[in-house]
Amino acid sequence: MLNDIFNILLPHVCLAGFIVLQLVLSVVMPIRRYKPARFVSLTGIALSIILLSTVQTEPQYFAFKDSLMADSYTLLFDFIILLCGFFVTLLSKNLVKTMKRNAYTFHAILLTALFGAINIISANDFLTLFISIEILSFSTYFLIACAKGYYSKEAAFKYLLTSAVSSGVFLFGVSYLYGITGSINFSLIYENIVQQNGSVMYSISAILIIAGLISKLALFPFANWVIDVYKGTETSILAFLSTIPKLAVFGIVCRLFVFPLSGSFELTFAVAFVSLITAFWANTYAIREKNVKAIFACSASANSSYAMLAACLVSVYNLSAVIFYLLCYVFMNLSVFAFLNIYGDKKIMNISDFKGIFYTNRGLAGAYIVSVLALAGIPITSGFVAKIYLFTAVASSGLIFIPFLLALLILTVFALFYYLKVIFPLFEECGKNTDEKVLHPVFSQKFVLVTTVLITIFIGIFPEKLIELCRFIAYNI
């Protein structure tokens, strides 16, 4: 057991240690000394990232009676999740300032969420998976609710309700699967299913499990929460909400598609339909929307649906495309929310609030425009390469899915429309009565924005190495 910990769990243990440290500090430290909280968190995450180098991945390592595992796939996702967590912590400065009393608790919860996320990726049975998902969800409720005001409480409650329902659906599916195979371990289930050759019950349970999981991705049956929740959430928490749960859940969904749930063609078709409906819903809803946060909520939902379509058509090529897409996507999203964070959080952020920002803050606005255009898939950014790669993967999956692909491609036109709607006001001149707004970002915010935008452009120009990495990982899953 101690061996297991030293072999693969040091990053987890490190995070857990820092959670405890934060909680202790929250009792010990006086209220006015809230600033060190952020640095403690940053140190913890950085240390975990360093400790990832100790994880043994060749070829696969199972720990705690097969309930946890590690391979190069989990390593990559852990790294990206922790990196996102690092950026989110950097962005949280303004939020923490508004709740000095609870700064240490806030950071403890943030670390707990990260812990849950990396645990989801490592899970090798449904029990561990369920517990990890609940750790992540519960921390997320608190994170959403911690901002001041009525909206954040409403958002947190809505998220709680949807998550509760989807957890129920997920557990229901797991119980069926347990009934069929007599096991909750991924590898054992897979062996069982291969022998049994699939059945109706199996398909139903697979669909229920995936339906439970995709609520975190804001896909169709459980997508309604996304707009209300995004509207009420503070921007730094949005940077968290739109990246980390998504990475974690996509990570495990891809693994589930490859291993325990791979025998079901009905599941593939159902998910393909779901992603198509989601893309349709999200892209058309955003057209009339005026709130920037709501638009990015729809964009988050739509982007998951593109990746989901590729993920459900299981192949090495598709899997590598999905991983690459996610990697590109999180950085674009982080930079978008970093800019919104610099702009300053407001209850309602309308598109027209951003009028004339380009003329007063060229650098910041330029970075924001690049990242929004990257989300739309315009060249020289990683978004273009990621979309091309993803769509090539779908196109090579068989003739049946060509209509799906065509529909998605047409829906991306709607997406471009609302992305343009977001960036156009930046170039409009302010009216005579309004003051020109000059932004004053602190160093950490600027750092996040610049780093993520540079990564976005760099991947757009030199994608080859990263694609090779994704292929290698997809091949070794």
Next chain:
Amino acid sequence: MEIFLSIPFLIFMPLAVSLLLISPLFTRNEIVIRRFSKSVFLFHFFYSILLLAFYDSANPYVSEIHFFGLDWIQSMGIKFIFKIDSISMIMTVLTSFVFLLAAFASKYNIRKNHKFYYSMLMLLMSAILGIFTAADMFVFFLFWELELIPAYFLIGVEWKEPVSCYDNRQDAKNSAVKFVLFTFLGSMIMLLGILLLYYYNFVSSGTLSAGFSDITDSLIPDGMQNLIAICLLIGFGVKLPIIPLHTWLPDAHTNAPTPVSMVLAGILLKTGAYGIFRFNYQTLPESFMKIAPVLAVFALINIIYTAFVAYAQTDIKRIVAYSSISNMGLVLLGLCAINQIGISASFFHMTAHALVTCGLFMIAGIVYLRLKNRDINTLSGIAAYMPRLFGFAALIVLASIGIPAFAPFISEILTIVGAMNSDFSDVLKLVSVFALPVLILSSCYMLKFLHNGFFGEGEYEKIYDISIHEFIVLASVLAGLVIFGLFPDALLNLIQAG
């Protein structure tokens, strides 16, 4: 000499200048910005002329860019590879020339945000040059998408204080959005075509590559070829434009400032025709043989329908915009002929029409700048006040309706001859029989424009005749038209060499 002639420099020099212009390091002084950009455009034009001078049609320029020793996306077989054959050569020089004219025309039409404007113009130029020189489908698509963003801003953003009801900001914004959405829709369907072509080429021939030269169409099943060809045609049809997909064009061209209209009509529309030539004609010839008769009928509709629509317009810019669609129908007809005369006529007409339409938009812009009015019914008697403008306008209008000694005369006749001579389908012969008399329609609306606007009585306060910048633009357009009209062989030989 070879060392100095590099395609990447040709394409990425404007891109680099664009980044330089937009960066905070560069000065905000508008005169400096304007002169600097003008000299860059001038330099680029001479550079492309230099390329043309050393061009040898037997071995076209080819260049490949590596990133740290790797292809762009090696695992997908996508290379950053460029090739300039004689068709690309012509289009490159034409692009450079039109942008130079647009830079000269910008002086009076662009009054604020100079930094952003010239930066976007450079970026657009880079993207269009990339389209004309790319030798890989995905690189072609990359530049095709890249061009959207600068074009969007150039049409939609406010470049000067509004002076009349024609300068409605909301209209300009809407037409920019319309332009982008139409083009993006087309390009997404085109992307589907490219993806299928790429994938089925891989399946049937086993080469994982997206280069134009690596596609062997004969191995791809017929039905799939037709599907791919139609997908591609929809993408190019939006740009060209082919009739049901044309509604973005009049709005975009009318609401854009004059130099941007010149670029849009002069070069941007040609990317569609170029795409049909590269993809459908060269890469998928078998399916293009089947589609060409249908396409020829669409071309005829383009020519006739828009000519009538143009006659009904009262806004000068809209007349010119619709005449562009009509002319692009002629270009399409030439491509559909699938013989040497037709193709060369098609590219000749692209060149001629680029010059004509630049001139016409310039005239419309000058009139609007002086009189704050573009309505053909209320304008009259400009000739008495602006004799020099009248001279140029009369000559360019005459050129556009196909009077001998000007370039469009040659290309129109050659197009019809090409369509007549096409031996694979009777539809084309029929179309060409109809197309010939229809060309008269163009003289109806163009002469109406000249007659209503310039003749008659008019009462104006003191208005100035054309300035030196405007003179340069109009004179160089006219010189080009006359040179190609009198010595068409220079251009035709170059086209036929490829």
